[in-house]
Amino acid sequence: MKTFLLVTLLVATASATLPKIGLFHPRERIINGQDAADGQFPYQISYQWGLLGFYQHVCGGSIISPTWILTAGHCVTEVPALGEYKIIAGITGLNENNADKQEINVIDKIVHPNFNGGVGPNDVALLRLATPLEFNDRVQPISLPAADSEPSGDTVLSGWGSISTSEFPEMPNQLQTADLPLLSLDDCSAAIDALLEPGEENPLSAESNVCTGPLSGGTGACSGDSGGPLAQDDTVIGIVSWGFTPCGSEGAPSVYTKVSNFIDFINENVSDLPK
Template structure:
């Protein structure tokens, strides 16, 4: 009897370790620099899996890019500088930094997974410690109080390893949330554009949104602003009359030729959201990167295309997911080993 109980316990221990092996790559992916708290585990926690959703490691999320409180067709007539209604853009995130006891909005971000926010790498140039950051999700008023608003600490900041601040090349980063968000009418992920970026053209309905300045020398706003913009061809935007060839190959322009609709300081990292009627979903076609001033004629906003970084993004999603599974199975093994000792003590 004693040997039988011990054999069963050891079988469970062995099974847990065998289960973790297929998900533990023999060689870690070549990931970008990760900024994490000095104290605490460097392993990502296991993602919460719910029916109808793929694990974080997958390239796509089954349910994404839909705003339950917004009718995409009725909401397409957006005028620049208008206040966005609550729930209109449920994936838009305010990334805030703590200065003493005060938290200030620094950049925008986009919720793409339950624990992942996409943003611009240059947002972290003066504040790379995740301990001083938080993500505010599910609100249009960053200083208001809403029952559906979530304020979540940051576990890690992952910057693209080849980011160059001077030229904004590879201006992309991921914020890994300390806990997964629960989706509701005010909090939803947007779709990543890995298979649809080539559809983007001047007729695609695209939108910008953020809490940045409402004019170049103006003040930031507490209420989320939005505007409709369109894709501007690379030939026009990178011409000598505009940006003169400085736009990176992984970036592009959007706005309007007259400069009436544009992003500004404080909007960096936020999404360029484009609606594709054939999919009936919104996709984050771009990340707000930089521009020459704000709203200047002939100098629209420049956006980095996440579709060019599919491998880098999915590596991180998958790495976090498999690390979470490995952590769970190590803990399971430790618990079962302890159980073996309890059984031995009880039967001696």
């Protein structure tokens, strides 16, 4: 519980003028996205935490097989241990009810063994479901990239995202989406260096991360997008990991776990990947 509160403080105390580094943590989301169309992202799930029968969205995730969800490591380590977890698939609105909606409990969580928590490399985890998803037009797995491939070009981000660029999120019920350009690792690292405090170490990793802009600000990932998919051509290339608050700040990139570097980790744990 202590780490969850620490991340909350990282968001709440961010300077209004100088962006501060921090995890994209639960309950704050995409900046200046637009409403997704019904069924536009059939691989997107809402990962929810519940206590005493009340549930709330805490992270995103991607369906990669009937019984496994790909998400961020900090979506496991930085949320409460007490309570229950489930995923909801087949929805565009968090309060939506439709014939394709599926709610399934999470019975196992596997965090990458080299993820040390907080802001850092190897921020990836797998969630095992109690029963298999039933695939239909609104519930589908997303493809995985080739091992060790390097993405480039434009991407699409989805998540239940805030429309606020301040420290105080304004959260829509509707799934949000934004088209974002990938940044080179050199440009991303330079942008991060420019925002760090003196003596603060740049946590970007060539093996572990990809980044998106625009560095002009105004659009980008934010906290509750954590664990959600950054995609190209229905392939998940990134997992929302960390960035700067306030989200969407000028000069501040969004940072994702590079999925292509974790294909072995996924294959070692997931036995029912689509062929």
